[in-house]
Amino acid sequence: MADLGRVKLxxxxxxxxxEVARLRALVLHPQERVERQGGRSVERNYRFVxxxxxxxxxRDIVELEPSTAISENPxxxxxxxATETGWLKVTFFDTHGGRFEGTAEVKVT
Amino acid sequence: MNGALTRRAWLTLAALGAAGxxxxxxTARAQGHLANLAPEEPIAATVLRLxxxxxxxxxxxxxxxxxxxxxxxxxxxxxAVDVQSPMTPESHVKAIYIxxxxxxxxxxxxxxxxxxxxxxxxxxxxxxxxxxxxxxLAEMSDGTFLTAARDVRVTVAGCAA
Numbered sequence: 626m627a628d629l630g631r632v633k634l635x636x637x638x639x640x641x642x643x644e645v646a647r648l649r650a651l652v653l654h655p656q657e658r659v660e661r662q663g664g665r666s667v668e669r670n671y672r673f674v675x676x677x678x679x680x681x682x683x684r685d686i687v688e689l690e691p692s693t694a695i696s697e698n699p700x701x702x703x704x705x706x707a708t709e710t711g712w713l714k715v716t717f718f719d720t721h722g723g724r725f726e727g728t729a730e731v732k733v734t
Numbered sequence: 735m736n737g738a739l740t741r742r743a744w745l746t747l748a749a750l751g752a753a754g755x756x757x758x759x760x761t762a763r764a765q766g767h768l769a770n771l772a773p774e775e776p777i778a779a780t781v782l783r784l785x786x787x788x789x790x791x792x793x794x795x796x797x798x799x800x801x802x803x804x805x806x807x808x809x810x811x812x813x814a815v816d817v818q819s820p821m822t823p824e825s826h827v828k829a830i831y832i833x834x835x836x837x838x839x840x841x842x843x844x845x846x847x848x849x850x851x852x853x854x855x856x857x858x859x860x861x862x863x864x865x866x867x868x869x870x871l872a873e874m875s876d877g878t879f880l881t882a883a884r885d886v887r888v889t890v891a892g893c894a895a
Contacts (some may be wrong), residue, residue, distance in 0.1 A: 645852035658861065659771065659839070666774065666838075686850040692772050694834060694842040696810040696859035696892075706821075706852030711807035720766030 628653045632727030634715060639732040640707035648679070651700045652717045658693045662680055676718040679703050681731070682711040707733045772841040777833055777869065780840045784871060785830055785879045788892070793880025797870050801884050808862040808892025817854040817880070821847075827854035829873040830852045835883075836866035861892040 635649040643690065654674050658669040677689040677699075687703050710733045717725040772780075781790060800814040819827045826849050832842040842860050854872065862868070869883040 647855075657766070659768070666768055668768050669766075670764045671771075673766060675765055681850065684850060686848050687856075688846040689856075690844040690846075691858075692839060692841055692843060694837050694839065694861045694892075696861055698838075700857075700859055702855075702857035704851045704853035704855050705749070706850060720770075722763035 630725040632715065632717065632725050634727045634729040636713060636729045636731055639734050641705055642733050645704050645706050648705060648713055650703065650715045651698060653668045653698050656695055656697045656699055667732045670720060672719055672721045673720045674717050678716045681705050682709060693716055709729055709733055717729060738844060769858035772839045777835045777840040780833055781871060788879060789895055790881050791878040793839050793872060794882045796880055797872060799870055799884040801868060801886050804887045804889065805862060806889045808888040808890055810859045811862050811886065814857040815855060815870050819850050819852060819854045821852055823849050826875045827872050827874050830854060830856060831834045831871040833869045833871065834860060835869065836860050836864035862886065862888050863891055864888055
């Protein structure tokens, strides 16, 4: 997976002040699932995204804690109330110390 | 000497490796061990654990769950959740939990929200091990919990584990 950790964000081209808009965030990641042998989980350090932090204008607005039961290449849609033109930042953390970031500018009219 | 590892260097590396292995389950780089995952348990136990003894009320009137009735591939089942809330500092949804009844580890994801989100909604894709209920648990700012569920038929299991 050469592209592991590539982040894509999508926001509306412009949002009216005070309105709630949606951010779509995707990270290319295997989001490994727990393997089973004879009905029991196999012990190892599974690699999956277990924390996602969304900030808007430098403030944390939403945080997610995905498990292994979120699909490969995790995708999330997150709401935010547009107050000012500025940056949204999404940081994905995985269980192997991986940290993947994406930013998108929100234009408020 | 350049490029070749001395005996001393080897011993130092080995010691570092051993220290690293010992500390494994607690370091930021090794959070994927079974002990750090959401536990394997029936969904009722997960709900009790998350609510921590606080009341869980029927939230079917306030929680909207959009999912296909029949999911062809359990490896990726789209879900959209929306909890009606004014999302003010005084009254908002603090967290949304998505749980799958038939997954060995029922907790799919926890979403922590703040009033700055403006809405208590989110979408993602779930792995579902089998046909069954997908339950949403919403933690409100007053400490109460609301819950609602949707039944989904899964044609090909997603081995969610």
